[in-house]
Amino acid sequence: MLRIIGIDPGSRFTGVGIIDAHKQQIKHIHHETIRCGTGDFPERLGLIFSGINDIIKQYNPHEMAIETVFMAKNAQSAIKLGQARGAAICATYAHSVKVHEYAPKAIKQAVVGKGGAAKTQVQYMVGLLLNLQQKIQEDAADGLAVAICHANNRWTQEHIIAGRTGHWRKL
Numbered sequence: 477m478l479r480i481i482g483i484d485p486g487s488r489f490t491g492v493g494i495i496d497a498h499k500q501q502i503k504h505i506h507h508e509t510i511r512c513g514t515g516d517f518p519e520r521l522g523l524i525f526s527g528i529n530d531i532i533k534q535y536n537p538h539e540m541a542i543e544t545v546f547m548a549k550n551a552q553s554a555i556k557l558g559q560a561r562g563a564a565i566c567a568t569y570a571h572s573v574k575v576h577e578y579a580p581k582a583i584k585q586a587v588v589g590k591g592g593a594a595k596t597q598v599q600y601m602v603g604l605l606l607n608l609q610q611k612i613q614e615d616a617a618d619g620l621a622v623a624i625c626h627a628n629n630r631w632t633q634e635h636i637i638a639g640r641t642g643h644w645r646k647l
Contacts, residue, residue, distance in 0.1 A: 481537035482623025484615055485560040488512050490524050493620030494535050497627035504606040506535055507616040521563040528567035540568045541576045541626030578625050586625035
């Protein structure tokens, strides 16, 4: 069983999702949105760092997956997003959790089946894949989507490598 924390970084809202993955099965463990507000920017980065730190202490994930920075229309927004990612990565790295990065289109492709999916489609598919009855806040759904993407990618890579060594078998 592999516990994965997925993070959708943002300077106002950071989505976090935790799943357990075993072979091709995934199980929902936790999700939340760290609300940073609109106050002093360094304070918001501190909220991201401490929030992720607390979640990691509580749930002990083995690996972390995070969304990469996309090309924003506004350079200032891209810089802030990069700093929010840095705060999340530092909090994770402080606990020796291995970090993996995925492009937004790859995450949507893994969860919805198309890289240009809308946030509502991601929310719907995450709920469906994890058999959740309640509607998930969109940033938390994005965090879960990042974790699901990593679980799928990890499983696929394990089987490609196993196929190259001659030890591959159907599960």
